[in-house]
Structure formats: C-alpha cells, structure tokens
Amino acid sequence: MPKEPELHTFRNRLPQWRLTGSVYLVTWRLSENQAPLAPAERSVVVSAIKHFHDQRYRLLAYVVMDNHVHVLVQPLGEVDLSAVLHSWKSFAANRLQREHRRTGSVWQKDSHTRIIRTEDELYESAAYVLDNPRRRWPETASYEWAEYM
Secondary structure: OOOOOOEEEEEOOOEEEEEOOOOEEEEEEEOOOOOOOOHHHHHHHHHHHHOOEOOOEEEEEEEEOOOEEEEEEEEOOOOOHHHHHHHHHHHHHHHHHHHHOOOOOOEOOOOEEEEOOOHHHHHHHHHHHHHHHHHHOOOOOOOOOEEEO
C-alpha cells in the first residue's frame, strides 16, 4: 500500500509547511546589506539551482532576479526541501564570496515556501515566476536567468 503523504510544520523566522511529494513555490532574498546580483552572479545561482535537477528534485521553473530568487520545485523520494534549499543557498553563497568577492551573509536566513495545491495554482505560479523580469523591467524582451523546464 502506498505511503500516505506526511505533513509537518516548523518555524524559523517564517512558518514552514512540508508535505511529502508536493511541488513548492520557493522564494529567497539577498541579505539587506548585499548589493544586487550582477549578471555573472545570477549565472552562479542558476548553476546551483540546476545542479541536481532530476536527481534530488524536479525543477519546473525558476528565475534569478537581482535581489531575489523564485523556484518551482518538487523534491524527489525522501529528499527534504530544507536540505535542497540549504545546498542551493550555501553553494551559491560560497562561490559568490570566493569568485565575486562578496562578504558576510549573502542570503537572508529564511525562505518563503508555498505548497502548490492545484494544477491551476501550478500554472499561475509558473507564470508569476517567468513574468517576474518583465514586471520589474517592462522593457525586457528576454531574460537568460529564467526557465520553464
């Protein structure tokens, strides 16, 4: 018999909900004292996000903006979303500090996560993620740090 999805909650600075097998819309931001991400730095973050796609998680969409990141992701198997987020933020921060001379905490501690509950919500969230650059910079025709997988 299939294992029932498990729901658990915890709190850092923000309340967090986890439901086994779910797709999540995740958002995290640069620390307040950090300068906006330059184009080369955005590519570092994209590399971190895509690294274990189809191994530890399935990416559905992402955008790396100058001061925040949105990702639609589904952890695979027993992989914990918190571990995925930690690896993304840690790997990217280490490279940004080493290769781009950033100092201090690169990211805010918490991430905002939302469990996607319906197919309509999934499509709306993907549209929100992918449309982020155009909403921020209306003249943007294409944006290389956003993708629908």
